[in-house]
C-alpha cells in the first residue's frame with residue numbers, strides 16, 4: 001500500500017518550504033511548518049505532528065532516497081507509540097517544551113490577562129509601555145510563522161490603548177483574526193471581561209454557553 005492511499009497528507013512533494021521527502025501535512029491535518037534549515041519548527045507544530053515528522057526525518061535515508069512506504073511505516077509507528085512517561089527523578093513532571101497550541105493558549109492567557117489588568121484610564125506612559133510590549137511580543141513570538149501574521153495584523157490594526165475596555169476589545173478582535181485563520185469559532189467580544197477579568201458568576205446562564 002502506498003503512502004498516498006494510506007494517507008494523502010503524507011505525500012512526498014516538492015512544495016516550497018517543504019524539504020524533499022518530508023510530509024506537507026501532519027496527523028492533526030495541519031500543514032507542517034519547517035524552519036529555514038529544513039528542520040520541523042518545534043513551536044509552530046502540534047506535539048503530535050512534531051513527533052510524527054521527526055520520526056520521518058530520523059528514519060529518512062541519506063541522499064533523498066526515502067520512499068513512500070518508508071514514510072508510511074515510520075509515520076504509522078510514530079503515531080502508534082504512546083507518549084512514554086519518563087521516570088520522574090525530581091518532584092517535577094518532565095513536561096515537554098510547548099507546542100503551537102500550548103504556547104498559543106498560554107500566550108493568549110497572558111495577553112488577555114494583561115488587558116484585564118490594564119488601567120481603565122491609562123496615562124501616556126502606560127499606553128506607551130503596552131504599545132511597546134505588543135510590538136515586541138509580535139517581534140519575538142517563538143512561533144515565527146504565527147508572529148509573521150500577527151505583526152502584519154498589528155501594522156494594519158494599530159493597538160487601541162486609550163482605555164482598558166478599548167484595549168480588551170482590540171485584543172479580542174486580534175485573537176478572533178487568528179481563530180478565523182485556523183478555523184476556530186469567533187469569540188463574542190462583548191464577553192471578554194467575563195472570560196478574562198470578572199468571571200461568569202453574575203452572568204445569566206443563557207450568555208454562558
Ligand SMILES: Cc1cc2nc3c(=O)[nH]c(=O)nc-3n(C[C@H](O)[C@H](O)[C@H](O)COP(=O)(O)OP(=O)(O)OC[C@H]3O[C@@H](n4cnc5c(N)ncnc54)[C@H](O)[C@@H]3O)c2cc1C
Pocket residue numbers: 100101102103104105106107108109112141145146147149150171172173174175176178179181182186187192195
Ligand atoms: C499571537 C498569536 C498568533 C497565533 N497564530 C497562530 C497561527 O498562525 N497558527 C496556529 O495554528 N496557531 C496560532 N496561534 C495559537 C492559537 O491561537 C491557539 O492559541 C491554539 O490553537 C490553542 O487554541 P485553544 O483552542 O486552546 O484556544 P485559544 O485560541 O488559545 O484561546 C484560549 C481561550 O481564550 C478564549 N478565547 C478564544 N477566542 C478569544 C477571543 N477572540 N477573545 C478573548 N478570548 C478568547 C477562550 O476561552 C479559549 O478557551 C497563535 C497564538 C498567538 C498568541
